[in-house]
Amino acid sequence: NAGVMQNPRHLVRRRGQEARLRCSPMKGHSHVYWYRQLPEEGLKFMVYLQKENIIDESGMPKERFSAEFPKEGPSILRIQQVVRGDSAAYFCASSRDGGWNEQYFGPGTRLTVT
Amino acid sequence: QKEVEQNSGPLSVPEGAIASLNCTYSDRGSQSFFWYRQYSGKSPELIMSIYSNGDKEDGRFTAQLNKASQYVSLLIRDSQPSDSATYLCAVNQGGSEKLVFGKGMKLTVNP
DSSP, X not given: OOSOXXXXXXXXXXXXXXXXXXXXXXXXXXXXXXXXXXXXXXXXXXXXXXXXXXEEOTTSOSSSEEEEOOSSSOEEEEEOSOOGGGOEEEEEEEESSSTTOOOEEOOOEEEEEO | OOOEEEOOOOEXXXXXXXXEEEEEXXXXXXXXEEEEXXXXXXXXXXXXXXXXXXXXXXXXXXXXXXXXXXXXEEEESSOOGGGOXXXXXXXXXXXXXXXXXXXXXXXXXXX
């Protein structure tokens, strides 16, 4: 499968727990973007990463949220001490180059906070 | 936050008709424009990209861009029931790689 991969596809967490969402970009792509889609709302940019670098995190909430894209392995979006308002679909996209190139989306992780 | 506006719809067309979807954006620095299709419960699927003024055709899809009017549109010819989905307009925020999305237009193609 050469597409963007995300896991888990569904994640249930109780309030206060940590959520870890993983994203492996499409083969040949080195740029990763995370977006969040809240129920009945549009897709919102969260963070843009290249290997070992956060390029733009202007859409990340200031607290509890962090992202990384290590030299080896997938990109990880971490949400600490989840609250019910974090329940959403989290999508990862990747592109071959940065700039204004096409971004291809993974299947998403649906996070439910109970 | 720069805005991307789409008519909220929904839009309903008969099978075989042309569906026209419109989008306006506020950031004059934007350089890349995309249309994504999202089926209910699924992820966005890229269907068209356009970077220059004018028309770009790909099969039954035509994207149109007018930077002076800050307007981008998508035409779907010979609409099929399988085209029924929400269509998202996305625009890069000028000078950055992040995409700003419209809220989407739900299209229903009736057999």
